[in-house]
Amino acid sequence: MPGYEVIGAEERQQIMEVLATGVLFRYEFADQRQGVYKVREFEQAFADYTGAAHAQAVTSGTAALKVALRALGVGPGDEVITQGFTFVATWEAILEVGAIPVFAEIDQTLTMDPDDLSRKITDKTACIVPVHMLGAAADIEKIVAIAGQAGIPVLEDSAQAAGCRIGGQHVGTFGACGTFSFDPVKTLTTGEGGMIITNDKGLWQDMSEYHDHGHDHAPNPGGRGGEGRRFIGDNYRMMELQGAIGLAQLAKLDDMVATQRAHKTRLKEALAALPGVSFRHQPDEAGDSATFLAFSLGEEKHRVRVAEVLRDQGAPAICFADNTWHFYPRWEHLLAGSTKAARGWPFAEPGGRRRVVYAPDALPKSVELMKRTLVYPIQLRMSEERLQQMEQAIGKAASL
Structure with missing residues (x-):
């Protein structure tokens, strides 16, 4: 990437x-x-x-x-x-x-x-x-x-x-x-x-x-x-x-994208062996910049087991449901309305009246999907040895 x-x-x-x-x-x-x-x-x-x-x-x-x-x-x-x-x-x-x-x-x-x-x-x-x-x-x-x-x-x-x-x-x-x-x-x-x-x-x-x-x-x-x-x-x-x-x-850039696509295609082929796996929908697969590879399992429990095997085999994937930078329920400062402004801006008006309050459970559909999803960043310099290690790790996860 x-x-x-x-x-x-x-x-x-x-x-x-x-x-x-x-x-x-x-x-x-x-x-x-x-x-x-x-x-x-x-x-x-x-x-x-x-x-x-x-x-x-x-x-x-x-x-x-x-x-x-x-x-x-x-x-x-x-x-x-x-x-x-x-x-x-x-x-x-x-x-x-x-x-x-x-x-x-x-x-x-x-x-x-x-x-x-x-x-x-x-x-x-x-x-x-x-x-x-x-x-x-x-x-x-x-x-x-x-x-x-x-x-x-x-x-x-x-x-x-x-x-x-x-x-x-x-x-x-x-x-x-x-x-x-x-x-x-x-x-x-x-x-x-x-x-x-x-x-x-x-x-x-x-x-x-x-x-x-x-x-x-x-x-x-x-x-x-x-x-x-x-x-x-x-x-x-x-x-x-x-x-x-x-x-x-x-x-x-075009050469970098082409390299990412090749690496992503290879890993996606390995991941296709996971029972119940699905890949994100894209309006145009051919136009993908291939910086990441996202895949979802049928149940959160299955995602957790797969993630554990991948981690133990040295090929961990990211679960963005647990990521504090990218997902709504994990933005504690947004949900709490935390700010350095003494009068509460931008969450409150100068008089103290709240402008907006964000509920942690506001996006249930997104939460359900993200809890079943794992993501691999795609690097440019992925050696043959590293790709094989990841394929083997995925194979172990597929045999659960």
């Missing part, structure tokens, strides 16, 4: 081109930088790769969500529907812009259940954020259709899904915009960093300005314009070194 496994001469060469200029900032210093604009080049290359008209680089996948939500006009008084199986950053960003996260169930895609989405829409719903979780696509065409009927924009959280497609169309291009993460364990990594893609030029312009304190960026990617700011912004600028690494990593 992680692109750090293949960092090499290409990344070093790109970095050296930046260091030769002495300019690490993505804007200005035209005379000194010798025409080198790595972040802007990375944005254009990523837009071309995904088939989007525009791309905006930022400091992280979390920042990408915040900038996109701001550009879409989301704020206090709004509700944003997302799913109960995602990384905490998805709902942290929603709370950060002042909106209230509303959590939908997941289905066999391990992503947003479109039927539950329909039930959760209200007149306060300002945005829908499906997450292409574990590198595979949500049922995004159905989600976008439901959102379109309600007149609500869709922001695709594609943090884990660079290289994932449906019918040849890259995820992140179905909704109003899509966000990506390039943190240390993503297939395409810049250490930290993120990207937003969109086909809406006006939305891109708003994101471009917001992520740099509201500077108008009229001559982007050169100077920062005439300082005719239209609104307040914040600072989520990607630096040139990250852009340089991103360019080198993007050139390797």
Whole structure:
């Protein structure tokens, strides 16, 4: 899964081109930088790769969500529907812009259940954020259709899904915009960093300005314009070194995805021997980025026994039902409304009245599914010996 496994001469060469200029900032210093604009080049290359008209680089996948939500006009008084199986950053960003996260169930895609989405829409719903979780696509065409009927924009959280497609169309291009993460364990990594893609030029312009304190960026990617700011912004600028690494990593992305797919196919064939096993539904298996392999058993008790054997045989799999970073019932700080704000924001109004209370048992369908599910991260450098060890471990589990 992680692109750090293949960092090499290409990344070093790109970095050296930046260091030769002495300019690490993505804007200005035209005379000194010798025409080198790595972040802007990375944005254009990523837009071309995904088939989007525009791309905006930022400091992280979390920042990408915040900038996109701001550009879409989301704020206090709004509700944003997302799913109960995602990384905490998805709902942290929603709370950060002042909106209230509303959590939908997941289905066999391990992503947003479109039927539950329909039930959760209200007149306060300002945005829908499906997450292409574990590198595979949500049922995004159905989600976008439901959102379109309600007149609500869709922001695709594609943090884990660079290289994932449906019918040849890259995820992140179905909704109003899509966000990506390039943190240390993503297939395409810049250490930290993120990207937003969109086909809406006006939305891109708003994101471009917001992520740099509201500077108008009229001559982007050169100077920062005439300082005719239209609104307040914040600072989520990607630096040139990250852009340089991103360019080198993007050139390797298709090869990384192909390697992941080969490893995943081999392990999936071994797992097919498990009694009662099923694999997550994907809208387009051929477009899978193959960063993870998820499989479910018929009963939780069977999943527990299988997990124990795999662990004892040195090939442990992840049960996200027990994971504290990615699953709604395990987010104790969200459920408790824990915050450092003295007056209780964002869970309470300044006067102390609670804005929202989250019930631990709010997503029973998701809990039942996740308790039966195990997941293998797919590495790039999996030796023949390691693959054989995992196959043997799976074989032991299949003989229970």
